[in-house]
Amino acid sequence: MDKKKSKKMAVIVFTIGFSLFCALFVGVFSYIRNHPSYKTAISYIETNAEIRGIAGEIEGYGYFFSGRLTASTGTTGTKSTAKYRIKVKGSRRNFWITVYLEKYGSSWEVTGYFISRR
Numbered sequence: 001m002d003k004k005k006s007k008k009m010a011v012i013v014f015t016i017g018f019s020l021f022c023a024l025f026v027g028v029f030s031y032i033r034n035h036p037s038y039k040t041a042i043s044y045i046e047t048n049a050e051i052r053g054i055a056g057e058i059e060g061y062g063y064f065f066s067g068r069l070t071a072s073t074g075t076t077g078t079k080s081t082a083k084y085r086i087k088v089k090g091s092r093r094n095f096w097i098t099v100y101l102e103k104y105g106s107s108w109e110v111t112g113y114f115i116s117r118r
Contacts, residue, residue: 037069037082040108041099045088051097054115055090062087071103082108 045051046058067084080103087096096116101108 035069035082037080037101037103037108038084040101040110041082041084041086044099044110044113045086045097048113051088051113051115054093054095055088056092058088058090060089062089079103080108 042061052058065084065086067082067086069080069082071078071080082101082103083098084101085096085098087094098114098116099110100112102111103109
């Protein structure tokens with residue numbers, strides 16, 4: 001009986017742990033996708049003539065992306081930066097783009113980008 005109970009307990013603990021991990025994973029992705037810096041990056045991608053020329057009609061973006069969002073406070077105030085690597089799905093081609101952003105006042109601005117044509 002003890003072996004069955006411990007096995008059952010292990011399955012329950014694993015299930016709860018895995019569920020919490022998945023919820024955290026989805027929550028972080030949702031938070032970043034709704035962050036003003038990410039929305040600024042997407043808006044920039046959709047309106048930039050060079051990017052549109054490579055992609056064609058933008059049909060969507062990959063679900064997974066990578067990047068970072070940082071904020072630091074110094075003597076000159078708070079400096080916020082962001083960097084996202086996003087998969088762009090276009091009618092002509094799909095590619096990865098890295099977008100660099102900085103926050104000026106209350107708005108985010110794109111400071112540069114790099115397109116990986118692989």
